[in-house]
Amino acid sequence: MSRIRLLGLTIALLMPFTAHAKNKHADLFEAVKLGNKAKVQALLKAGAKVKKAKDKQKKTALMWAVDLGHADIALILLEAGAKVNAKARDGTTPLLLAARRGNAALVKALLDGGAQVNAKSKDGTTALMASHKNVVQMLLEAGADVLAKNKDGETALILPTRRGETATVKALLDRGADVNATAKDGDTALMLSALKGDIATAEVLLDRGANENAKSSNGETALMTAAWRGRTDIVKRLLKAGANVNAKDAFGATALMGAAAMYDTSNVRTLLNAGADVNAADNNGITALMNAVTKGHTAIVRVLLVAGSDATMKSRSGRTALMIAQGKGHSEIVGLLREAGVRE
Numbered sequence: 001m002s003r004i005r006l007l008g009l010t011i012a013l014l015m016p017f018t019a020h021a022k023n024k025h026a027d028l029f030e031a032v033k034l035g036n037k038a039k040v041q042a043l044l045k046a047g048a049k050v051k052k053a054k055d056k057q058k059k060t061a062l063m064w065a066v067d068l069g070h071a072d073i074a075l076i077l078l079e080a081g082a083k084v085n086a087k088a089r090d091g092t093t094p095l096l097l098a099a100r101r102g103n104a105a106l107v108k109a110l111l112d113g114g115a116q117v118n119a120k121s122k123d124g125t126t127a128l129m130a131s132h133k134n135v136v137q138m139l140l141e142a143g144a145d146v147l148a149k150n151k152d153g154e155t156a157l158i159l160p161t162r163r164g165e166t167a168t169v170k171a172l173l174d175r176g177a178d179v180n181a182t183a184k185d186g187d188t189a190l191m192l193s194a195l196k197g198d199i200a201t202a203e204v205l206l207d208r209g210a211n212e213n214a215k216s217s218n219g220e221t222a223l224m225t226a227a228w229r230g231r232t233d234i235v236k237r238l239l240k241a242g243a244n245v246n247a248k249d250a251f252g253a254t255a256l257m258g259a260a261a262m263y264d265t266s267n268v269r270t271l272l273n274a275g276a277d278v279n280a281a282d283n284n285g286i287t288a289l290m291n292a293v294t295k296g297h298t299a300i301v302r303v304l305l306v307a308g309s310d311a312t313m314k315s316r317s318g319r320t321a322l323m324i325a326q327g328k329g330h331s332e333i334v335g336l337l338r339e340a341g342v343r344e
Helices: 002-032 036-045 061-067 071-079 094-101 104-112 135-139 159-165 164-176 189-196 199-205 222-228 234-242 255-261 265-273 288-295 296-305 323-327 333-337
Strands: none
Touching: 002 036, 002 061, 036 071, 061 071, 061 094, 071 104, 094 104, 094 135, 104 135, 135 159, 159 164, 159 189, 164 199, 189 199, 189 222, 189 234, 199 234, 222 234, 222 255, 234 265, 255 265, 255 288, 255 323, 265 296, 288 296, 288 323, 296 333, 323 333
16 A cells, blocks of 8 residues: 555544544533533543633633633633633733632632733733732732733722722732822822712822822813812812812813812812912813803802902903803893993
């Protein structure tokens, strides 16, 4: 028999076995996705190779088990030799997925199995950055880097601040997290807590040295964020910490302008008592009074006029508070402005 014929015969004989092996890997993958523990065990016993089960995105059977919450199957795959540090096409690891789900048992099993706690996905995300509050402490004890940054420059402190997870924020700061770390748009953790209205987290951040006058990429401070969203308790706490009441953002807006627009009489009074410039104007010449008039906030118009607001000031388009009130049909405010001596 010629060598060519012998080779062809060998290949032909091997093909059914190869196809059978591939089917077993594919069957294992599907059993994992369906959460069929008994079938997973049977396939592994029949010789299915857990390391070879991947989809087109290079997501392994272990990753799918973790991501779908099939913890019992994930543990079986680990015992069968699944790669704990395998990466999908986007760089995601089993540990990152387990941390995101907050499954403490899986996180522990992966770490015990040699998972790299500081491995990053392609966008720079670590398990700690993505983690659920349930497993943060475990990751920290395993050596997770609190100062690591993703491609947007964000650290692990940002996500729990957005979620309002004060205890997690405190735990990260206890391990040396940068209290003034910023999000993609330049917002600090303090700004994010002001945005959420989370006074508990804001207190922790300020007590740990957060810069109350830091500015985002558009020049906004935490005080502006709080004032523009009616966060009264945070406005007071920031002022107590020394926040600049007359700071302006890139558009020239101040905290007082925001409070006036929000119909927040309490914050308007608080800011005025703290020395807010009642006649400050933004880049378009708009003042706090004009904002209050535009919104029809009669009570705030009264407060601002008593505080010395100059109702004769004009915006860049040449409009006065009176013109705005007339155009909006706010007759009561028109009356107030005229009582204050404003004429046509």
